[in-house]
Amino acid sequence: MIRLFHASDLHLGRLRKAQQPLLHKALRTNLVQMFERAIEEKVDMILLAGDLLDNGSREPREELFLLDLFSRARSEGIDIFVCTGNHDSSIHARLWREHVHLFDSPDVKVIENENYRVVSQGHLPGKDLRSTLDFPVFHDAKPTIALLHSQVYLGQIPKDAVYHPTSAKDLQSLQYDYIALGHQHSFSVVSRSPLIVYSGSLSPLHPFDQSTSGYVDLTIGQEPIFVETTEVLFEERKITLLSETHTAAEIYPHLLSLLREDPRTFLRLTLEGTLSYQDKEGIDRLFKNLPEGRVAIRDRTVLIEEASSLPDEITESLETFVPRTTSALFHSSLEMQEIYRADPKRLMRILEQALLKEES
Numbered sequence: 001m002i003r004l005f006h007a008s009d010l011h012l013g014r015l016r017k018a019q020q021p022l023l024h025k026a027l028r029t030n031l032v033q034m035f036e037r038a039i040e041e042k043v044d045m046i047l048l049a050g051d052l053l054d055n056g057s058r059e060p061r062e063e064l065f066l067l068d069l070f071s072r073a074r075s076e077g078i079d080i081f082v083c084t085g086n087h088d089s090s091i092h093a094r095l096w097r098e099h100v101h102l103f104d105s106p107d108v109k110v111i112e113n114e115n116y117r118v119v120s121q122g123h124l125p126g127k128d129l130r131s132t133l134d135f136p137v138f139h140d141a142k143p144t145i146a147l148l149h150s151q152v153y154l155g156q157i158p159k160d161a162v163y164h165p166t167s168a169k170d171l172q173s174l175q176y177d178y179i180a181l182g183h184q185h186s187f188s189v190v191s192r193s194p195l196i197v198y199s200g201s202l203s204p205l206h207p208f209d210q211s212t213s214g215y216v217d218l219t220i221g222q223e224p225i226f227v228e229t230t231e232v233l234f235e236e237r238k239i240t241l242l243s244e245t246h247t248a249a250e251i252y253p254h255l256l257s258l259l260r261e262d263p264r265t266f267l268r269l270t271l272e273g274t275l276s277y278q279d280k281e282g283i284d285r286l287f288k289n290l291p292e293g294r295v296a297i298r299d300r301t302v303l304i305e306e307a308s309s310l311p312d313e314i315t316e317s318l319e320t321f322v323p324r325t326t327s328a329l330f331h332s333s334l335e336m337q338e339i340y341r342a343d344p345k346r347l348m349r350i351l352e353q354a355l356l357k358e359e360s
């Protein structure tokens with residue numbers, strides 16, 4: 001039985017310790033936990049499918065951090081396979097070679113021992129326009145695993161595809177036991193039989209990341225298990241705003257206390273209700289100043305207060321809009337009021353047209 005952990009898209013160096021201390025620490029913790037678990041549970045190999053380092057990262061400490069994990073796992077007998085992604089231009093291959101099997105050349109390479117073989121090739125730094133795959137086909141029973149950083153397409157490959165595009169059909173026709181993919185930041189199973197999987201990024205790389213992060217735990221021949229990393233938690237909250245009781249100044253301490261409850265939490269907020277125009281601007285400003293960008297406004301259905309001074313029929317049509325539409329139509333509620341005062345029918349026409357467009 002061969003068991004492996006598959007992760008990708010660490011993008012070490014993208015998160016800055018000073019600007020995103022929480023996400024920065026979470027990535028490192030998630031990575032260490034995965035390696036420690038691999039050692040503890042004696043998995044056979046760790047596959048890392050590219051984009052380990054971020055382009056801009058020329059900081060040796062990111063590589064030294066990985067090197068330390070690699071050498072610990074290696075000394076416990078775990079084989080580590082790494083292929084390069086489009087963001088890995090700064091890898092100092094010399095540092096890694098004694099600990100990992102590194103696929104950093106565009107040529108196909110096969111590494112094999114008596115129990116399994118791994119087929120892989122590196123991605124060119126930046127764009128990689130190759131769209132054919134020259135991986136060999138094997139006709140024996142030895143478990144065969146591929147590692148690839150590529151944008152995989154279910155249908156035809158578009159002409160403007162630039163990240164070593166491959167077609168799912170080509171990958172399937174190889175009939176390998178597992179193809180570990182990197183490049184996409186969310187977990188997805190491209191094919192069940194044969195098994196072809198994107199692990200997604202190991203840890204959230206942005207406070208607005210909507211997908212869950214983690215790695216794949218696979219015993220060849222069994223169902224893949226997606227292990228969600230939990231160093232960062234995302235929580236959905238709804239705040240109802242009433243202009244008289246909830247001013248920006250009152251909401252701010254409320255949010256701060258929510259954030260203090262669990263320092264791993266990132267809040268995704270839905271704002272609902274009515275606010276004065278000034279308060280709306282005040283809230284936007286306050287959100288920008290919240291510590292570490294740990295609050296994201298995911299959705300907002302806030303109507304700005306001046307709208308209520310319009311006649312009922314207009315207010316009603318306004319309320320049928322999501323505010324994003326409203327704010328796309330008018331720069332501000334003042335502008336909307338001005339249009340109304342100059343020509344009420346014109347305002348109705350604008351609203352009706354937008355409504356029709358939304359329905360179609």
Ligand SMILES: [Mn+2]
Nearest residue numbers: 051085086183
């Ligand atoms: Mn990539």
